[in-house]
Amino acid sequence: MSITDEQMIDHAPENARQMLTGDGEAATRPAIVPFKIRDIEINPPLILSPMAGVTDVAFRCLLKRCGGIGLTVSEFISVEGLTRNNPKSKRQMRFHDYERPFAVQIFGGQWERMRMAAEMAEEVGADILDINCGCPAPKVVKHGGGSGLLRDLTRLEKILTEIKKAITIPLTIKIRAGFYDNHINAVETARLAEACGVEHIALHGRTKEQGYKGRADWDLVRQIKEVVKVPVSGSGDVTTVEEAFARWRETKCDGVLIGRGAMANPWVFRQIEDAIAGRAPYEPTLEDKRNVLLEYFDLLRADMPEFAALGRMKQLAGQFTRGLAGGSRFRQVIYHSHAVDEILARIEEYFETIAAGRTYLGEEGEACTEEDAPVLDSCEVVAT
């Protein structure tokens, strides 16, 4: 499907029309249309950003069901683990057909192992192989992988060239602005990647040194888009329809990735897709919110031992209930729950209470600390 920019604007309601045109910047506005990574259509042009410890098969399926996602990506997977038959790394490659198009993301610094792992990803049926060039975790960087590749472009070139020889599926990369704050080399890295045959470049516009501090620099996305022919997508700090539209407008990028924003609002992709199509963005009801938590719990329990499922559940509940009435109290209560039945009962109790317009207080007499949802802002949860 390919709709023209004019058709999109014609059918857009007034508020969406303003977002599309940027208050009269119609002449410079980009089209927000599906794009292709070789022959794979990314439609809508929205990508669930890879997040270690979060975007496992259960989370991806949950989000895919909420709608609006054009490409899912695995958590980053250690090539050391994969090529040494580590069961955890192998499990991380699992996906459902329903998720397609689906990319496996790998990380590592040794081209031999990277190439072997790339072949394994192709063998399990991934549509795309993505290379992580952004993880700032010391454990990853020490071995030359993740963002470490941004300060050793010779190594990156060797890895990309060798992988390209070994696989037939498209090769893509996700990079950061650079390794050092005083040496921004995203544009140079993008050029090199394209020359090596990379078919999509995603940029998270922060340096390795910056970690997750400050704001992502989207102007670099614009600069890369200007110099390469392959599609370019941007990542960083997008949480709403308005922010996504603004980033498209400013950079003319092909796709937008959303990570942390999807944990707080699993419908954000659907809302953006709605706005692109000129519909009013979907507004999830309390019932939707309750159901999504319960559904996630079911997906988790089908996929992992109960103890692990409880941990993941608490993680999502923590991010997800930010901003909801009584959410902070609910998070405290959930963090102190240690059994499946208990968590299920608490979820029901919480949503019933706020649906009735009452204040959620948790269980009477229960001692709770001021413990709150931990801020999830890193990929330090490193495989193997």
Ligand SMILES: Cc1cc2nc3c(=O)[nH]c(=O)nc-3n(C[C@H](O)[C@H](O)[C@H](O)COP(=O)(O)O)c2cc1C
């Ligand atoms: C908990 C967490 C884990 C992450 N893990 C990965 C990863 O495995 N691979 C990757 O390329 N980026 C990873 N990232 C970076 C995100 O994909 C994304 O680029 C970054 O969070 C900025 O986008 P956002 O503001 O939409 O979250 C991770 C980020 C977070 C918060």
